[in-house]
Amino acid sequence: MTLSSARRIELFRRMLRLRNVELRIESLYHEDRMKTPVHLCIGQEAISVGVCAHLTNDDSVSSNHRSHGHYLAKGGGLNELIAELHCKESGCTKGRGGSMHLVDTAVGHMGSSSIVGGGVPIGTGMAMAYKMRGLARVSVVFFGDGAADEGVLYESVNFAMLKRLPVVYIYENNGYSVCTTTRERQAQELIFHQVLPNKMWTQTVDGNSLDAVNAAAATAIALARSGGGPSLIECKTYRVREHAGSGVDRTGKYRDPAEIERWETHDPVHGLRADLLARGLLDQKGLEAMEAAIEAEIDEAFRAAVKSPLPLDEDLTRYVYCED
Amino acid sequence: MTLSSARRIELFRRMLRLRNVELRIESLYHEDRMKTPVHLCIGQEAISVGVCAHLTNDDSVSSNHRSHGHYLAKGGGLNELIAELHCKESGCTKGRGGSMHLVDTAVGHMGSSSIVGGGVPIGTGMAMAYKMRGLARVSVVFFGDGAADEGVLYESVNFAMLKRLPVVYIYENNGYSVCTTTRERQAQELIFHQVLPNKMWTQTVDGNSLDAVNAAAATAIALARSGGGPSLIECKTYRVREHAGSGVDRTGKYRDPAEIERWETHDPVHGLRADLLARGLLDQKGLEAMEAAIEAEIDEAFRAAVKSPLPLDEDLTRYVYCED
Amino acid sequence: MPWSKVTPETHEPDFLEREDPAARRITHAEAIRESFDQALGIDTAVYLMGQGVNDPGGMFGTCRGLLETHGKERVFDTPLAENGLMGIAVGSAIAGMRPIYLHNRPDFLLLALDQLANHAAKWSFMTAGAVKVPLVIWSCIGRGWGSAAQHSQALQGTFMHFPGLKLIMPSTGYDAKGLMLAAIKDKNPVLILEHRFNFKLIGPVPEKQYTIPIGKGVVRRSGKDLSIVTISQMVHEAYAAAACLAEEGIDAELVDLRSLRPLDEEIILESVARTGRLIVADHGWKTGGITAEISALVAEKGFASLRAPIERVTAPDMPTPAGYTLENAFYAGKEEIIEAARRLVRQGQAIEIPDLPTLEETVAP
């Protein structure tokens, strides 16, 4: 499935918005007003946007610690995200969950786990619920190469295949778990590419290409929605920033600065922008207007977040159990 | 590697001994003197015997709940096994471990786990120790199709490949976990057959054929011993008896009696005996003498077990920690 | 809302022999089976899964016939992949189902503790109440016949420690049914630990759909000399012990907590306020177990009532031995409760133990 021009521009806008949100967080992080770990997805925007483009609010995503992209691409509220990073009562989890446990049930984002691999069976179970309830919904599971080390992935994929669940596994292979490369931890490429094609459809794509992600996601999600069972897309990408917090360490402590630069020249946002400009689908003025609107939205989100009230201490023990 | 005649006869003897031990346990089990669950390996003897034939006392096996075969084939003491089933102080774990936690350190049997899959990483870790210590030892991990459901297998196999550990995974696919078939639990054949051959050598064999198991095990163990890394052999076999305890339920409650019969005609012990007799490698008299010796040994083991003292109550709390 | 018809039971029937003779009497296992059957009937969101739920044995009979009645989409076996399946159950609960996930031994739940304790128990809080996890996990404590160290752990102490989980341990069929329905109706993750010894006990169980409030204990026997606080199968041990102690002139009060989380602090403190002496009994290990919490609660909030040290009757701090003689030495019960009671009430005074009454009359053939 190729994208219409209008759609490509819209998805570019979402990627740019996501990028600029992350850049803003990064630029303000040193002020210590966001007292929470942040795991920026700079360089991985094409994946969340390209995948979530095919989802409705009834579909769901299961996310992880590197959650901002999944959340925003799924339609999660920006104000609530930024407020959450500021630990405010107006945050999407009212300052309880923090950056790694975002939620926006109105758009099908039902929470995320910061235990690596933790969201994999949960997303699989959500797919089972859709199937049992006879709904044509799709559950998308985002997971990283770190999660690919975990046995729970093997258990979940087997079960999804066994029950032909409407789940799409999106493997964001960004080359690193903290400071350790995927190849130092995994003996070979992800083995689930070797499953029988009638059990699970799989594909490897350039995760920094919106078109590639979009096309594969379209196939996978349509398959899931029509009862065709699970699928897995490996998106090869790169974590440009450090594991957590802001900035890029180019001193070569654990990765070659040249490797970082190589990937920076293959940036998903810059690449797509250049392409749209070159093809004349977007001109400099249109781009500036787009960016200005995004920046205004971000300004407002930060302004609102800073102004928002903190949770009340006397509410400390709320939400441990839900009451009927 | 084909077996010499003498070796085939010897290995047949070991299989017959194992079979007869199991039959004796089965025949006496209703007397309730063995107050312990037993998981008989009747019909699976070719696997433990065919694999362990290639091991020395310095090599080790990691076993599971269906442990008698692994233990005896590795050279574990019969008297100590039978005494353990009688919960006696002379048992191989002095009545502490029972039938699922056999041990005989003198022959490299270092204990077994009754948590399905529990022994898989442990055996993998033993292989790592051999490699780190620079020893040309091999660690064999026996596991069933139930353990193949568990994520810890995925984690262990990956690590073994990553570190090229001298471990041989013996997958005893006997078609059932308790009353559930492998195919009801697993979406497809074991996926580790799809690993890159230079990462791990794998093969599927008829687990009821001593020759087939022996040949594959010879290759795998030689590979491990010479630094060639891990391997995996799937032995297709069948659990003729019920999951635990004695007897065979032929009422069709969860499996087709015809399926049981089909496998009974492909019995590893009977098949090999007929072959040896047909080829004239063993005559009726030789067979009877062999069987008589085995029976005498078993008689003696039961006699000794019954006579042996029970553990002392005042020793209840011993062994929780080991003292220096 | 299908659950509105399942109403809380307010009448607490008498325990054991004092019950209404006209009441229907069924086994504890059958009471559980009936609760599953009714829950599956009430709400199509309910499903039941676990290794062996469709086995001929039907999980000690608790699942017998359910597959036939409710179909294989809602009653199904699982692979042996405890953490994965627990997460799948959690995910399905998040997305609108009400899973009941059966494990025949709590030992295996340690494989799934990440999903149970790190995820299910925290999801409501982490989402500030936006997302619920109505999940029931059911498991059985075993004992005997060489189950040994990895197949007989009474891990209630482990599970009681995690906020966000509810924890139930019934002693009667009546409670097993009512608490099961309450657990399934509840919007939070609830773990129910049964004890195999209870399954064959027969007692009064109404046919109607009813719930018993989670977090409310019950006094099984009133007494003035000391309080025995316990749960699950140990209630039966304590009941027999109390009968025995009565013959010696020691009048024991017996509190069956039924739930461990939420804990019925009031019933414990009130009982100790009456008796001034406390024995806490449990099949789990002593150190860091549930008896520690109950004892600490009283040492904190009931201190003024205490006239004697708090005694704990538990398993010793060691893995379960396989052999039957060692098993006998390992497991505490009636006799140890009697001894503890004597220590508390008549320190130093030696007394013969009379023939102990048993519950065997109420055991199904």
Place this chain on the structure above:
Amino acid sequence: MPWSKVTPETHEPDFLEREDPAARRITHAEAIRESFDQALGIDTAVYLMGQGVNDPGGMFGTCRGLLETHGKERVFDTPLAENGLMGIAVGSAIAGMRPIYLHNRPDFLLLALDQLANHAAKWSFMTAGAVKVPLVIWSCIGRGWGSAAQHSQALQGTFMHFPGLKLIMPSTGYDAKGLMLAAIKDKNPVLILEHRFNFKLIGPVPEKQYTIPIGKGVVRRSGKDLSIVTISQMVHEAYAAAACLAEEGIDAELVDLRSLRPLDEEIILESVARTGRLIVADHGWKTGGITAEISALVAEKGFASLRAPIERVTAPDMPTPAGYTLENAFYAGKEEIIEAARRLVRQGQAIEIPDLPTLEETVAP
């Protein structure tokens, strides 16, 4: 036997300000690093693995330089496969190695509890002592900066419950080193839980190789009015609280248990025998946590000495909130200990809290 030269330390240096001024002073993290370095040097069977042990940060500095000195065969990173790797560590220990497996958060250990609790902790017993599992697991409790529910659990209550495991929680660099060497020397599985707040504290640590006995606590401050029993970072909170209480005329005794399993029952009971009042403090949850066990122990064996209810100062029974204001409300420490002490000693009497002395002088820049 390479470990014979690592001898038990018999001289217990004074805590904090009372120490020998000539002693070498290093950070807590450096003390741990030194213990790893020495253990790797003493015995080729020792190796160190864990996610991030070779990272530039070197696990809070505790692993810095070890890879360079001891090589990548003995200091290595692992995949994120906690249960698998735990089992691999166990297997390697069974086959002659002495693994040290580092996890930066105990939350992740719940993924590995099957291998830790069902296997490592039981292997000696299940094999009747024929096979040993000399295994050290090391993990750090975190706190703050929005770690939230899944990255900050103080799970000592969970681990303390399993017989067969030893459990250590040091408060000083001196102890961290000596207990680490003792743990590595030990033939049983030992879990060490550190607290991140301790890593930058500076204190006296001898260069020599020495062990501190596992299971022996130490009195950090003598007092006659009440006993504060605690561990790890809470010792520092309690120490500050005691200084503060002294200004109000409340003379608190401070017991640092150092190990939770085996538990130094004697030191607790003796202290309570002297003071008659007890506060048990811990960063873990209250219900079913380590404070429950310590309180229950005293309610059982030290009842005669008790003159007041036993107070527990702990985290409330709830997942850790992310936000910093809620975090502040969540974590108990110095102030809560002071309040508990006042409740115990001067019930009803309102007293101003004076400026609290801090340990900042001893914190590395």
